[in-house]
Each structure stands twice: as structure tokens, then as C-alpha cells.
Amino acid sequence: MKKTGCAVLYLVAVVLLLGELHVNEAVTCNASELNPCATAIASGLPPSAACCSKLWEQQPCLCGYLKDPALKQYVNSPNARKVVSSCGVPTPSC
Template sequence: MKALSCNTACAVLVLVLLTAEAVQVSVAVTCNAVQLSPCAGAISSSKPPSKLCCSKIREQKPCLCQYIKNPSLRQFVSSPNARKVASTCGVPFPKC
């Protein structure tokens, strides 16, 4: 009887881990440049970026090339200050 409960517990643990991994894989980034608005102050001045700004840059990292290719966003996203903010946040500037 003990072996059965251990096997059941192991099976449940494996299912939980597989489910958690599947949920994490299915989460996709929604590219929305407005999400970078917490960084506007740091990009337009020499203020250090906030934790929220860095969090948003990391979140939107897969979208940065899309923003750089957009003529309306290019100057905002690829400015020297924007590169400095990304670097300060530990996000390497993408090579698109």
C-alpha cells in the first residue's frame, strides 16, 4: 500500500511539473511600446532607470527589433540614452 501511495505521489508531481512547464511555454510577450513608458524619464534625461522600467525592458526585449524597425519608434528606442538605460538594466541592445 505504501508503494502505491509513493507511486501516486510521484505521478502527481510529474504531472504538476509538466503542467507548470506547459503554462510557462504558452506565455507569450505582447509587443506594446506603451509598456516602455516607465522608461521615458530615464531616456529623456540622465536619471537612472527605475526597477519598473528595467522590468518592462526585460519583458519587452523580444519586441525591441520590431520597435527599432518602426519609423515612429526608432528614435525613441535606439537613442544613446535608450541604449544606456537598457545597459543599466542588464539588457543587451539587440542586433536587428
């Protein structure tokens, strides 16, 4: 029992450490990374898995995209909000 408790504690520590490493990964904000979402945003069709994956990767960048006058109209469009919601990405509060 004692060994099991230590193993569980070790596993929890590893998971927490890996989670910490993932949080500290730098995200390169590049709006062109969202190209897989272009069709869904333009047409209102459901997003692809690739689109959702990229949205999750670029999630920390969404506020910056909303503040960019060249991108705001696309990121803030009704279809873009629908895509974000369909992918389960939390709507940013900027």
C-alpha cells in the same frame, strides 16, 4: 538515496517544464508599456525598477520597435541604449 535521486529528477523536470511554459508565453508588443522608462531615456538618469521590469517584459519586441520609423529614434537613442544596458537587458541584434 534512491528516493532523493528521484525527487531531484522530478524537481529538474518540473523546472524545465515551467521554463518551457514561460518561453511560450505570448508577449504583447506595446511601446506604451515602456512609459516607466520615459524619464530615464529623456534625461539620462538611472532607470527605475519598474522601467527595467518592463524592458525585460518587452525585450522580444525591441527589434520591432527599432524597425518602426516612429519609435526608432527613441529606442536607438544613446540614453535608451544606456537604460537597456543599466537594466542588464541584452542589446538586440536585429
